[in-house]
Amino acid sequence: MNVLTIAWIALPFFIGFVVYLIPKLDRYLALGMALASAAYATLVFSAPTPVTLQLLDNFGVTLLVDPLAGFFILTNALVTAAVVVYCWQTPRTAFFYGQAVILHGSVNAAFACTDFVSLYVALEVLSIAAFLLISYPRSDRSIWVGLRYLFTSNVAMLFYLVGALLVYKASHSFSFAGVQNAPPEALALIFMGLLVKGGIFVSGLWLPVTHSESEAPVSAMMSGFVVKAGVLPLVRCALIVGELDPIIRAFGVGTAVLGVVYACFEKDTKRMLAFHTISQLGFILAAPEVGGFYALTHGLVKAALFLIAGVLPSRSFKELQEKAIATPLWIVLVAASFSISGFPMLSGFGAKILTMKNLVSWQVIGMNLAALGTAISFAKFIFLPHKKVEKPEELGKVNRGFWLAVTLLIVSLLVANLVYIEAYTLGNIIKPLATIALGWLVYLLIVKRLSVKLPRFLEQFDQLMGMMSLMLVFLFWAVFAT
Amino acid sequence: MLEACVFATVLFGFFGIILKKSLVMKIVSMDVMSTGVIAYYVLIASRDGVFTPIASVGQTAYADPVPQAVILTAIVIGFSIQALMLVGVMKLSRDNPTLESDVIEKNNTL
Numbered sequence: 309m310n311v312l313t314i315a316w317i318a319l320p321f322f323i324g325f326v327v328y329l330i331p332k333l334d335r336y337l338a339l340g341m342a343l344a345s346a347a348y349a350t351l352v353f354s355a356p357t358p359v360t361l362q363l364l365d366n367f368g369v370t371l372l373v374d375p376l377a378g379f380f381i382l383t384n385a386l387v388t389a390a391v392v393v394y395c396w397q398t399p400r401t402a403f404f405y406g407q408a409v410i411l412h413g414s415v416n417a418a419f420a421c422t423d424f425v426s427l428y429v430a431l432e433v434l435s436i437a438a439f440l441l442i443s444y445p446r447s448d449r450s451i452w453v454g455l456r457y458l459f460t461s462n463v464a465m466l467f468y469l470v471g472a473l474l475v476y477k478a479s480h481s482f483s484f485a486g487v488q489n490a491p492p493e494a495l496a497l498i499f500m501g502l503l504v505k506g507g508i509f510v511s512g513l514w515l516p517v518t519h520s521e522s523e524a525p526v527s528a529m530m531s532g533f534v535v536k537a538g539v540l541p542l543v544r545c546a547l548i549v550g551e552l553d554p555i556i557r558a559f560g561v562g563t564a565v566l567g568v569v570y571a572c573f574e575k576d577t578k579r580m581l582a583f584h585t586i587s588q589l590g591f592i593l594a595a596p597e598v599g600g601f602y603a604l605t606h607g608l609v610k611a612a613l614f615l616i617a618g619v620l621p622s623r624s625f626k627e628l629q630e631k632a633i634a635t636p637l638w639i640v641l642v643a644a645s646f647s648i649s650g651f652p653m654l655s656g657f658g659a660k661i662l663t664m665k666n667l668v669s670w671q672v673i674g675m676n677l678a679a680l681g682t683a684i685s686f687a688k689f690i691f692l693p694h695k696k697v698e699k700p701e702e703l704g705k706v707n708r709g710f711w712l713a714v715t716l717l718i719v720s721l722l723v724a725n726l727v728y729i730e731a732y733t734l735g736n737i738i739k740p741l742a743t744i745a746l747g748w749l750v751y752l753l754i755v756k757r758l759s760v761k762l763p764r765f766l767e768q769f770d771q772l773m774g775m776m777s778l779m780l781v782f783l784f785w786a787v788f789a790t
Numbered sequence: 791m792l793e794a795c796v797f798a799t800v801l802f803g804f805f806g807i808i809l810k811k812s813l814v815m816k817i818v819s820m821d822v823m824s825t826g827v828i829a830y831y832v833l834i835a836s837r838d839g840v841f842t843p844i845a846s847v848g849q850t851a852y853a854d855p856v857p858q859a860v861i862l863t864a865i866v867i868g869f870s871i872q873a874l875m876l877v878g879v880m881k882l883s884r885d886n887p888t889l890e891s892d893v894i895e896k897n898n899t900l
Contacts, residue, residue: 425860432867436874443878448885452898455813455878462871463807463820469827469864470800473857477834482860517899769891773808 309351313359313373316348317420320413324406331402338392338405341412345385352378370483372422379600380419380533380540383607386720387532388412391525394615394713404444411437411529418537423482424472424498427541428465431505435461438534442522453521460514460772461505467780468501484541487549495552496783499542500776503783506538508593509563511779512586513767516570519582524618527578531585532611536603539592546596551790554668556593558786561674564590568681573760575625577617577689584648584685585610587678594675595666601727605647605659608724612644612717619706628692637706638694640714645686647721649747650679650740652732655724657740661731676743683747684755691751792833799826813879813889817872824868831861 323341327334352359358374373381388408395404414437418430435458443454472482474494479486487495500511507515515535519527546556567587574580588606592599616637622628633641647654650661660679667675765771803823807816835858839851879889886894 425863429863429867432871436871439874439878446881448882448894449898451878451881452894455875455882456895456899458871458875458878459816459820462868463804463823466800466820466824466827470830473831473834476857477837521899769895770808773804777804 309355309359310361312348312351313361313371313420316344317371317413317417319344320409320416324410324413327402327406327409334402334405335392335396338409339389341409342385342389342392345381345412345416346389349378349382349385352381369426370422371420371426373420376543376600377419377540379604380536381416383536383604384412384415384419384533386717387529387607387611390611390615390713390716391528391532393716394525394528394709396709396712397707398709400444404441407437407440407444408529411441411534415533415537419540422484422544424468424475424484425482428469428472431461431537432465434534434537435465438530441526441529442518444526445523449521453518456769457514457518459769463773464501464504464511464776467497467776471495471497471499471501484544484548487545487552492784492787495787496780499545499555499783499787500780502538502542503559503779504538504776505535506542506589507535507586508539508542508589509559509566509779510766510775511772512563512567512589513775514772515586516579516582517767519585519614520576520578524615527582527618528611528614531582531614532607535585535589536592536607539589539599539603542593543596543599546593552787553596555786555790556596557668557671560590560592560594561671561678562590563587564594564678565674565681566590568678568685570762571685572681572755573758573762574685575761577620577623577625577628578614580625580685580688581610581613581617584682587682588648590678591660591663591675594671595663598662598666601724602659602663604727605655605721605724608717608721609644609648609656612640612714612721613648615710615713615717616641616644619710625688625692632693632695634697635694636697638692640718641689641692643718644721645689647718649683649686649744651744652737652740653722653725655721655727658725658728658731660740661736662728679740679743680747680750683744684751687748687751687755690748691756793830796826796830796833799823799829802826811890811892813882813891813894814876816891817875817879821868821872824864828861828865831857831864 320341323337327337352373353375358372361371363369411434414430414433418427421427421430439454439458442457443451471494475486475490476482478490504511519530542556546553564587567583567590570583571580571587574583592602620633621631647656650657800823803819803826806819806822810816810819835854839853841849841852843852843855882894883889
């Protein structure tokens with residue numbers, strides 16, 4: 309298993325280069341890599357003990373692959389596979405697939421490592437690959453969006469590096485376990501870096517523009533697994549050091565509510581999905597022990613939603629309400645929306661129940677509000693008008709790859725139900741149904757008629773930078789107080 | 791004293807990123823900030839001594855090689871990211887010759 313783990317981490321980088329050498333095989337190699345990761349994830353679930361690796365002595369690289377990481381790896385594999393299938397018939401070059409494989413590999417590495425330096429390297433490789441994918445169309449707009457992402461994450465990672473050094477200074481090791489005796493400023497700096505990378509709370513406000521302005525497959529990858537590379541280390545820190553647990557949970561609630569408030573009032577499909585990603589990351593952090601399963605269901609469903617949003621005739625909800633969309637598209641859209649609202653039958657239900665069960669009492673109100681907000685914001689998709697398709701041309705940009713990709717994601721959502729089958733009790737089923745009904749009612753009676761436009765002031769580049777310094781001060785006091 | 795200078799460098803870099811209007815100046819400020827971070831690693835590495843860690847008779851005050859090795863990786867990553875950013879800025883400069891970030895932002899995203 310140890311050799312296999314190292315080979316699995318190194319393989320995507322090797323394949324990333326081979327794709328350039330043999331451009332004809334690009335799609336097959338990329339898909340093969342995704343399937344290899346999926347196979348590895350199933351091995352992790354079936355292994356009796358988690359894989360722990362310590363390369364060299366106590367300064368060296370440490371890896372840990374347990375079922376928690378297994379969920380994240382499986383998300384990564386399935387979403388990558390779906391994106392490759394989606395792009396199969398489009399005229400993308402080998403460069404795109406090469407970067408996608410490298411992105412996949414760096415995210416895998418970030419999930420597996422448990423020391424701050426390997427994590428830093430993995431996150432930086434990830435930023436570079438993500439930048440190249442975002443700016444792949446090479447328009448001014450995409451370059452600016454990519455540049456903005458790279459800049460924000462690089463500045464955050466500089467703060468993170470200082471924090472990592474302070475951990476080393478305190479315990480002579482870069483491993484996650486070292487945070488136990490690290491000074492508060494070290495934790496504040498490291499958390500700031502991870503919060504920005506993971507798109508959590510106000511430091512995640514770079515995320516809506518980046519996710520909504522990229523192409524559909526790139527947004528699917530960004531939302532599906534890239535932001536989770538920053539979330540898993542936070543979850544791990546919360547699990548290792550008990551005192552940090554309340555801080556992470558509080559961030560979870562704050563993020564869930566903040567994201568969902570923006571999502572409710574958003575008038576643009578892709579921006580709504582992006583804000584909703586922020587809120588869902590909050591759900592993962594709100595109950596760190598069971599965050600893995602939630603990350604899996606969210607990654608699958610959000611990738612499907614971004615792919616569908618990419619083929620809808622318009623991005624504005626207002627135009628979509630006037631113009632009916634094709635029924636087949638509407639059906640997959642509704643299936644995905646139901647899963648994310650926590651409707652029984654799809655695994656979003658099990659994930660929500662599991663998260664709600666592991667909450668601490670003070671979190672309950674906030675998280676229920678966030679669940680209600682999810683139902684409200686996805687009612688916008690569910691109540692879109694739809695019509696039967698007579699001619700295949702009416703479907704627009706949809707091709708076979710799209711259907712295969714979306715089917716893969718939705719079938720995986722159905723299968724993932726098996727992870728937490730105990731969720732299906734009468735009491736558990738009634739509560740989400742009531743939440744969804746209430747959410748729809750609120751949507752039809754209030755939100756649909758409102759035309760509130762939330763300001764985008766905080767999403768400006770300079771504000772993002774300024775927010776980092778505020779966040780740093782806030783985190784310092786939060787860690788200091790506990 | 792040295793530590794204070796290092797932190798001043800990091801802070802100057804960070805404020806430069808916020809206060810400077812031009813994208814190129816922002817990138818230069820980011821470089822200043824990362825110089826500060828690198829200097830901090832070197833400073834911490836020399837806590838116990840400044841001698842190269844090669845075993846020799848009568849010598850115990852060695853510098854700690856681990857932070858230095860780590861920061862070497864970070865330097866390489868940092869400069870490749872800067873190179874990538876400057877290429878992006880070159881592309882942007884064709885349509886936005888002044889490279890003022892708020893103008894580019896207004897034209898492209900908001």
